[in-house]
Amino acid sequence: DVVMTQSPLSLPVTLGQPASISCRSSQSLVYSDGNTYLHWFQQRPGQSPRRLIYKISNRDSGVPDRFSGSGSGTDFTLKISRVEAEDVGVYYCMQGTHWITFGQGTRLEIK
Amino acid sequence: EVQLVESGGGLGQPGGSLRLSCAASGFTFSNYVMNWVRQAPGKGLEWVSYISSSSDTIFYADSVKGRFTISRDNAKSSLYLQLTSLRAEDTAVYYCARDCPVTSHFDQWGQGTLVTVSS
Numbered sequence: 001d002v003v004m005t006q007s008p009l010s011l012p013v014t015l016g017q018p019a020s021i022s023c024r025s026s027q028s029l030v031y032s033d034g035n036t037y038l039h040w041f042q043q044r045p046g047q048s049p050r051r052l053i054y055k056i057s058n059r060d061s062g063v064p065d066r067f068s069g070s071g072s073g074t075d076f077t078l079k080i081s082r083v084e085a086e087d088v089g090v091y092y093c094m095q096g097t098h099w100i101t102f103g104q105g106t107r108l109e110i111k
Numbered sequence: 112e113v114q115l116v117e118s119g120g121g122l123g124q125p126g127g128s129l130r131l132s133c134a135a136s137g138f139t140f141s142n143y144v145m146n147w148v149r150q151a152p153g154k155g156l157e158w159v160s161y162i163s164s165s166s167d168t169i170f171y172a173d174s175v176k177g178r179f180t181i182s183r184d185n186a187k188s189s190l191y192l193q194l195t196s197l198r199a200e201d202t203a204v205y206y207c208a209r210d211c212p213v214t215s216h217f218d219q220w221g222q223g224t225l226v227t228v229s230s
Binding site: 035037039041048049050051054055058060092094096099100101102103104105 | 146148155156157158161170206214215216217218220221222223
C-alpha cells in the first residue's frame with residue numbers, strides 16, 4: 001500500500017499568519033494517464049470532510065484563494081496564505097493513483 | 112444542489128449485519144462513480160468501497176473484503192452498503208462520497224451515518 005505521511009500532525013497558527021502542511025507519499029503518484037491524483041480535504045469540527053484541492057493544485061468551487069496546493073512526484077504541500085478562524089479543523093491529503101489512501105491528518109488550531 | 116444523505120446506521124452486534132443507504136439528489140446519479148469512506152471515532156479517514164456507475168466494477172478495502180457488499184439502484188438514485196460479520200473495529204461514521212469524472216475523487220460527501228458494533 002502507498003503510505004501517505006503528513007507533517008506536522010498539529011499546527012498552531014496565529015490568525016492572519018500563513019500555514020503550510022506537507023504530505024509525502026511512499027511512491028510516485030504520477031498515474032499512467034499523466035495525472036497525479038493527490039487531493040486535499042478539510043474537516044471542520046463536527047462536519048463531513050470537504051475537498052479543497054484536487055490533482056495537486058486545482059481549487060474546488062467555493063474554496064477561498066488563500067488555499068493553494070503544490071508539489072510533484074512524492075512531495076506535496078498545502079498552503080494557507082492567511083489563516084482565518086473558519087480554517088480550524090483537520091486537513092488530510094489523499095492519493096488515488098494506487099488504490100486510495102489518506103494521510104493521518106493535520107490538526108490546525110488557532111494560537 | 113447536490114445532496115447525499117446516508118441512513119441505516121445504529122447499534123450492531125458482533126457477527127451481525129446492518130444495511131446502510133445513501134440517497135442522492137441534485138445530479139444524475141447514474142453517471143457517477145460512488146464510494147463509501149469511514150472514520151472511526153477520533154481517527155482518520157479510510158476508504159471502504161468503490162462502485163462504477165453501471166455497477167460492473169466494484170472494489171473493496173482488504174479490511175472489509177468478503178464481509179461488506181456495495182450496490183446501487185440508479186432508478187432510485189441510491190447507494191447501499193451491506194455490512195455483515197460485524198467486528199468492533201467496524202465502529203465508525205460511514206460516508207458516501209461521489210467521484211467526479213472531471214475533477215476526480217470525492218468531490219461531494221454526505222453527512223455520514225454512525226455504526227456502532229457492540230454487544
